[in-house]
Amino acid sequence: MPPVWPFLAHGDLATLNLSPGAVQLLGGALIAYVLFLLGISIYASRRVENEADYLVAGRRLPLFLAWGTLIATWFGAATMFAAAGAARDEGLLGVVLDPFACAGTLVLSGIFFARPLWRMELFTMADFYRRRYGPAAEVVGACIQVPAYFSWVALQYTALARILELYFEIPLAAGIVLVAAITLVYTLVGGMWSVTLTDTVQIVIALIGLVVLLIATLSDPRLGDGDPVRGLMTVFDQVAAKHPDHLRLVPSEMSLAVVLGWLGAWATGLFGNIPGQDLQQRAFSAKSADTAMQACILAGVLYLLFGMIPVTLGLASLVTHPNQSIDPVGFLAGEYLSTGMLVVFVVAVVSMVVSTATSAVLAPATILGHNLLARLPALSSRPLVRDRLCVVLVSLGGIALAMWGKSLMELLDVALSIQLVALFVPVLMGIYGRPRGALPAVLSMLMGFGAWLVAFTMEHLDGVISVPLVSALTTIPADFWGLGFAVGGYLLGQAVGRFNGVSQCPRPSA
Numbered sequence: 048m049p050p051v052w053p054f055l056a057h058g059d060l061a062t063l064n065l066s067p068g069a070v071q072l073l074g075g076a077l078i079a080y081v082l083f084l085l086g087i088s089i090y091a092s093r094r095v096e097n098e099a100d101y102l103v104a105g106r107r108l109p110l111f112l113a114w115g116t117l118i119a120t121w122f123g124a125a126t127m128f129a130a131a132g133a134a135r136d137e138g139l140l141g142v143v144l145d146p147f148a149c150a151g152t153l154v155l156s157g158i159f160f161a162r163p164l165w166r167m168e169l170f171t172m173a174d175f176y177r178r179r180y181g182p183a184a185e186v187v188g189a190c191i192q193v194p195a196y197f198s199w200v201a202l203q204y205t206a207l208a209r210i211l212e213l214y215f216e217i218p219l220a221a222g223i224v225l226v227a228a229i230t231l232v233y234t235l236v237g238g239m240w241s242v243t244l245t246d247t248v249q250i251v252i253a254l255i256g257l258v259v260l261l262i263a264t265l266s267d268p269r270l271g272d273g274d275p276v277r278g279l280m281t282v283f284d285q286v287a288a289k290h291p292d293h294l295r296l297v298p299s300e301m302s303l304a305v306v307l308g309w310l311g312a313w314a315t316g317l318f319g320n321i322p323g324q325d326l327q328q329r330a331f332s333a334k335s336a337d338t339a340m341q342a343c344i345l346a347g348v349l350y351l352l353f354g355m356i357p358v359t360l361g362l363a364s365l366v367t368h369p370n371q372s373i374d375p376v377g378f379l380a381g382e383y384l385s386t387g388m389l390v391v392f393v394v395a396v397v398s399m400v401v402s403t404a405t406s407a408v409l410a411p412a413t414i415l416g417h418n419l420l421a422r423l424p425a426l427s428s429r430p431l432v433r434d435r436l437c438v439v440l441v442s443l444g445g446i447a448l449a450m451w452g453k454s455l456m457e458l459l460d461v462a463l464s465i466q467l468v469a470l471f472v473p474v475l476m477g478i479y480g481r482p483r484g485a486l487p488a489v490l491s492m493l494m495g496f497g498a499w500l501v502a503f504t505m506e507h508l509d510g511v512i513s514v515p516l517v518s519a520l521t522t523i524p525a526d527f528w529g530l531g532f533a534v535g536g537y538l539l540g541q542a543v544g545r546f547n548g549v550s551q552c553p554r555p556s557a
Contacts, residue, residue: 063377063380063381063389063392063393064381065214065386065389065390066386068386069386069389069390070214070215072386072387072390073214073390073393073394074214074215076390076391076394077394077397080394080397080398081229083248084233084245084248084249084401085232085233087233087241087244087245087248088232088233088234088236088237088241088244088245089236089237090237090244091236091237091238091240091241091243091244091245092236092237092240092241094237094240095237095238095240095431097430097431098170098417098430098431098434099170100238100239100240101238101239101240101430101431101434101435102170102171102238102239102328102413102417102434103170103239103328103331103332104238104239104240104243104332105240106168106331106332106333106334107332107334108243108329108332108333108334108338108342109334109338110333110338110341110342110345111247112243112244112247113243113329113330113332113333113334113338113339113342114341114342114343114345114346114349115243115246115247115250115251116242116243116246116247116329116332116406117153117326117329117342117343117346118250118346118349118350118353119246119247119249119250119253119399119402119403119406120246120325120326120329120402120403120406121149121153121346121350122250122253122254122350122353122354122399122402123203123399123400123402123403127257127357127376127396127399128357128374128376128377129145130142130145130146130354130357130358130361131357131358131360131361131364131374131375131376132361132374132375133361134293134357134358134359134360134361134362134375135361135362135364135365135373135375137293138286138290138292138293138294138295138362139293139294139295139296139358140292140295140296140298140309142354142358143296143309143312143313143316144312144315144316145316145354146350146351146354146355146358147296147316147351148312148313148315148316148317149316149320149350149354150347150348150350150351150354151316151317151347152316152317152318152319152320152321152326152347153326153343153344153346153347153350154343154344154347154348155317155318155321156320156321156326156327156330156343156347157339157340157341157342157343157344157346157347158340158344159478160321160327160330160474160478161330161333161336161339161340161342161343162336162337162339162340163478163555164327164330164331164339164478165330165331165333165335165336165339166336166555167555169327169331170328170331170413170417171189171324171328171413171414171417171418172188172192172322172323172324172327172414172470172474173185173186173188173189173192173414173417173418174417174418175474175477176188176189176473176477176488177418179473179477179482179488179552179555180473180477180482180484180485180487180488180489181484181485182485183485183489184473184485184488184489184492185418186418186419187488187489187492187493188469188470188473188488188492189414189415189418189419190419191465191466191469191470191492191496192322192324192411192414192466192470193411193414193415193419194411194462195411195462195463195465195466196324196325196407196410196411196441196462197411197441197444197445197448198448198462199403199407199462200404200407200408200411200441200442200444200445200448200449201445201446201448201449201451202407202449203226203230203400203401203403203404203407203445204223204226204227204230204404204445204446204449205219205223205449206400207222207226207397207400207401207404208220208222208223208225208226208449209222210393210396210397210400211225211226214393220450223446223449223450224446226404227442227445227446227449230401230404230405230408230442231408231438231439231442233245233405234405234408234409234438234442235435235438235439238409238434238435239328239332239409241405242405242406242409243329243332245401245402245405246402246405246406248398249398249399249401249402250398250402252394252395252398253395253396253398253399253402254353254395255391255395256388256391256392256394256395256396256398257353257356257357257395258356259384259388259391259392260360260376260379260380260383260384260392261275261356261359261360262275263379263383263384263388264278264360264363264367264379264383265278265279265282265359265363266278266383267363267367267383269366269367270282270363270366270367278363279359281366282359282362282363282366283362285365285366286362286365286366289365289369290365293362293365297309303522304522307522307523307524307527308524311524311526311527314467314526314527314530315463315464315467315526318467318471319463319464319466319467319471319526320463320466321471321474321475322466322467322470322471322473322474323410323466324410324411324413324414325406325407325409325410326343328409328410328413329342330342330343357375357376360375360376360379361375361376363375363379364378364379367379380392407445408438408441408442408445409438411437411441412434412437412438412440412441413434413437415437415440415441416430416433416434416436416437417430417434420433420436420437421433461503464499464503464525464526464529465496465499467526467529467530468495468496468498468499468525468526468528468529468530468532468533469491469492469493469495469496469499469529469533470492471530471533472491472495472530472533472534472536472537473487473488473491473492473533473537476491476537477555478554478555479554480554481551481552481553481554482540482541482544482551482552483540483541483544483545483549483550483551483552484540484544484549486540486543486544486549487536487537487538487539487540487541487544488537488540489540490536490537490539490540491533491534491536491537491540492533492536493536494532494533494535494536494539495529495530495532495533495536496529497532498528498529498531498532498533499525499526499528499529499532501528502520502521502523502524502525502528502529503525505520505521505525506521506525
């Protein structure tokens with residue numbers, strides 16, 4: 048769940064002025080595409096015989112499927128448009144979170160977390176909290192994590208519905224329901240197998256569309272004059288000459304507030320996703336611990352490579368259209384692609400959002416069903432029915448939130464911060480420490496979240512209430528306050544456990 052989550056606004060694709068014939072072609076292509084995905088889902092359903100098949104693909108994913116579904120989950124359309132716009136406006140400092148830190152979190156997960164987590168044979172991250180700390184930590188962790196995904200689900204539904212509204216004049220509300228129904232069907236049918244197979248297809252389509260746009264842009268006479276390699280060199284030469292600060296990865300202003308904000312962006316991007324169910328569920332699904340590790344590292348490297356495409360497009364737009372206010376990706380696609388390739392490009396955008404939407408639905412549904420509703424006697428003995436029911440419930444929740452209004456989408460960055468401050472320390476110490484019972488994890492989760500909430504509220508009150516202490520405290524980002532108290536809560540829980548004679552758990556195998 049990468050942290051840059053603006054809406055896929057009308058402006059991003061509105062510059063693609065498709066003719067009526069092209070719109071009809073796009074409609075036919077989208078219908079064929081959806082039917083193709085449904086066919087894959089039906090095929091995938093034949094592999095689902097038990098809960099392990101449904102939730103973690105039977106732990107049988109080979110490397111190419113494991114890294115394919117990881118990069119498809121990470122590489123979303125909203126991220127693509129946001130990264131290009133941020134690169135144009137702010138340069139490389141604007142894309143610290145995504146793609147740099149988000150690629151880093153995949154690599155870090157592969158090196159330090161994938162192998163020990165895979166060896167524990169988990170279905171969810173809440174399983175990890177139960178295994179290392181006990182049932183209380185499982186419930187608290189699940190109750191924190193599940194709501195964090197609902198805004199993410201709602202965003203994907205809204206982004207796709209806006210594409211339907213833009214090109215086919217389908218009302219937004221009807222589009223949200225239609226998109227949710229399509230996503231629900233093929234997630235519901237095949238579970239993780241369905242999501243994995245369709246993700247791999249979708250990321251190939253998406254990357255083809257993006258690479259074609261990059262080549263077309265860099266071949267512009269003002270850049271490479273038909274030679275994309277020369278065009279790439281021209282872009283960086285021109286940006287270095289006219290916008291030198293755009294190529295900086297370290298702030299030029301070294302004030303405390305600026306440096307802490309920069310470090311906070313790196314910390315949130317690198318560590319906020321580590322406890323994420325969407326990331327680790329794919330590691331759990333790999334066929335071996337080594338495959339899980341390799342898939343994460345490979346996905347991280349490729350994510351950075353492909354994530355630099357929209358960054359390059361944003362910088363290129365500074366050279367080709369320096370004095371215009373544009374959304375770089377949508378504008379450049381309309382400028383350089385033929386009608387047929389424009390249709391392919393829009394389908395590629397749809398692919399990115401759909402692949403993200405399925406992950407957004409399956410991740411919280413897995414925790415909700417396996418760790419919370421499984422406690423109900425009526426559902427405890429029917430795991431597949433329970434898990435599929437939770438996919439429906441999460442989809443309905445996403446529809447409701449999407450219908451509520453776009454202001455709620457601001458909760459997405461908040462949700463990622465909550466995972467960082469409440470869940471990262473228990474995961475890290477659960478693998479590399481020796482916890483004493485449930486108290487260290489529960490205190491870490493609650494104190495980290497509580498401190499972050501207070502600091503986050505103070506940040507939003509700063510300027511509204513003129514109190515010097517508030518201004519001083521808000522110099523430190525809320526995420527750092529939360530992390531500090533999460534560490535303190537864990538240490539306090541360990542100290543209480545030692546005082547009460549609670550024995551340490553052995554570390555899981557690395």
